[in-house]
Amino acid sequence: MKxxxxxxxxxEKPPWCQPWTILLTGSVIIVASWLPFHKWWLSLPVAxxxxxxxxxxxxxxxxxxxxxxxxxxxxxxxxxxxxx
Numbered sequence: 001m002k003x004x005x006x007x008x009x010x011x012e013k014p015p016w017c018q019p020w021t022i023l024l025t026g027s028v029i030i031v032a033s034w035l036p037f038h039k040w041w042l043s044l045p046v047a048x049x050x051x052x053x054x055x056x057x058x059x060x061x062x063x064x065x066x067x068x069x070x071x072x073x074x075x076x077x078x079x080x081x082x083x084x
Contacts, residue, residue, distance in 0.1 A: 007065070024051075026054055030046055030050055
């Protein structure tokens with residue numbers, strides 16, 4: 001891996017944990033909370049939790065992983081030695 005910008009977090013995730021499945025699952029849950037009851041006060045908290053889930057897994061998590069990779073010391077550099 002050359003740098004953190006080239007890293008694709010989704011290439012290491014299983015098929016059920018890809019962006020499209022996260023979006024599809026969240027959408028199904030929101031619709032499922034609306035269809036039987038048609039109550040906004042029930043669907044709004046569900047949609048809020050799903051939106052937070054989407055934000056974390058689709059935006060924040062990949063960014064945090066790239067930042068962590070960028071902070072790792074490079075393995076190609078020579079190790080530093082200390083002298084006493």
